Amino acid sequence: MSYQNILENIEDNILTITINRPKKLNALNRETIQELHNAFKSAKTNEEVKVVIITGSGEKAFVAGADISEFADYSPKEGKRLAADGQEKLFNYVANFPKPVIAAVNGFALGGGLELAMAAHFRIASENAKMGLPEVSLGLIPGYGGTQRLPQLVGKGRAMEMIMTAGMIDASQALQYNLVNHVTEVDELIEFTENMAGKIMKNSTVAVSAAIKAVNANYEDGVNGFETEINEFGRSFGTDDFKEGTSAFLGKRKADFPGK
Numbered sequence: 001m002s003y004q005n006i007l008e009n010i011e012d013n014i015l016t017i018t019i020n021r022p023k024k025l026n027a028l029n030r031e032t033i034q035e036l037h038n039a040f041k042s043a044k045t046n047e048e049v050k051v052v053i054i055t056g057s058g059e060k061a062f063v064a065g066a067d068i069s070e071f072a073d074y075s076p077k078e079g080k081r082l083a084a085d086g087q088e089k090l091f092n093y094v095a096n097f098p099k100p101v102i103a104a105v106n107g108f109a110l111g112g113g114l115e116l117a118m119a120a121h122f123r124i125a126s127e128n129a130k131m132g133l134p135e136v137s138l139g140l141i142p143g144y145g146g147t148q149r150l151p152q153l154v155g156k157g158r159a160m161e162m163i164m165t166a167g168m169i170d171a172s173q174a175l176q177y178n179l180v181n182h183v184t185e186v187d188e189l190i191e192f193t194e195n196m197a198g199k200i201m202k203n204s205t206v207a208v209s210a211a212i213k214a215v216n217a218n219y220e221d222g223v224n225g226f227e228t229e230i231n232e233f234g235r236s237f238g239t240d241d242f243k244e245g246t247s248a249f250l251g252k253r254k255a256d257f258p259g260k
């Protein structure tokens, strides 16, 4: 598929999606959100794709937020629809994606940019990254899941402070806050993230997918995460990957998972 605002590259079973509006610091306009949705949707069924890395083009920004120029004259109704559509099409879609999604945060991750990074399953940042939710400085609040996912990751007090001050934190503070798992040098970010993807891909893709579902269940209203875990655990016993994983272990050889 051809896109105007994103680039796709599949290599060694890793799909790298690069948001590519560098002149606008990769700000998320409607078209970009739709393209990202389409890219994730086709990656879901593409058997070649085992892990997705999402990053921004250039060294300056991952994503500097939702495109402010697009919603400057919106009514309350239009604003509500913008948030609801975005959450459904992209942010929740990524969070619940059945294959691992890693955000490689290569610069500013502000507003919708940080919300996108937080929707990913985990985050790795380069040392020049800067993160924040500056919406209240625009007379808004975060609308793409930021008020929910930031406290889950950094705790309520830190999230409140970041949201209320609209300030930015740097990569080392983000590491200290558990907002990112690792910080790398600028030119090592993608390689480091790909190595991480490689470690994940050595394991059963079916089990990894079930694990994503079980972990996410803890954050869903009205869902009992322990029950989800029991169900997914039970289902694992019916997979070819389970048979291969256990027989490889008992046979003292490396598992070659069929991914079923």
Ligand code: COA
Pocket: 023, 024, 025, 027, 064, 065, 066, 067, 068, 069, 108, 110, 111, 112, 134, 135, 138
């Ligand atoms: N929406 C739309 N355009 C954006 C944008 C956004 N969120 N963030 C940056 N841009 C555009 C700027 O308008 C500018 O476009 P122009 O060259 O046509 O004027 C271009 O990207 C470069 O940004 P600029 O502000 O000149 O870069 P800078 O290095 O001086 O500042 C930031 C970088 C990230 C601090 C600054 O761009 C910024 O504060 N962006 C908005 C962040 C924000 O509030 N995000 C939350 C949105 S809800």
